[in-house]
Amino acid sequence: MGTPVKRTSRDIRTANRYEVLRQIIAASPTSRQELAAATGLSLATVATLVGELLDLRMITEVGFEDSAGGRPRGLVAVNTTGGALIGVDIAETYVHVELFDLGLNVLARAEEDVRPGESLPEQVVGHVATAVGSVVAQAGVEG
Known part of the structure; x- marks a missing residue:
């Protein structure tokens, strides 16, 4: 076995933030309680990451739901x-790039x-x- 990779608290926090964002993308809208259950993180950690x-401004508050x-x-x-x-597909005969908003809607494509x-x-x-330059220019987003 190789040497284990050392993860800093910053690495763990970044990974947790991405996991919370992934869950929000997958199940929008969602509550902090649902995020804690889905990620296995504590409610306090989820609240901080949210x-x-x-x-x-990657997420927004959208209202309330009744609790039990x-x-x-x-x-x-x-x-x-x-x-x-930005998603990149590299194949033997092409490079395909797509640019998405955070709701995973395609904004631009290039090949x-x-x-x-x-x-x-x-x-x-x-x-x-x-190809990345092309989709960024097509969509008019900041680099």
Whole structure:
């Protein structure tokens, strides 16, 4: 076995924030209690991470739902204009790139043909960079 990778508290916090965001994307709108149950994180940790995502404007408060005997639960959902995601598909003959909003709606697509013999990493990265530049320009998002 290899040497285990050491994870800092910052690494763990970042991974937890991404997991909470993934759950919100998958189940919008959702409550902090549902997020805690889905991620296995404590409610206090989820509340802190939701606060960070709200501050980053990646998610938004969208109302309340009744609880089973307590105050209503606040609901959060993805703020589709709060950021963008880029997906890259690299194949033998093409590089395909799609740009999505945070609600996973496609905003732009681009494809670069990869010619035979263009398999050096710098050549493939060049095609990826060109396609990424194209979708960013098409969608008019900030880099």
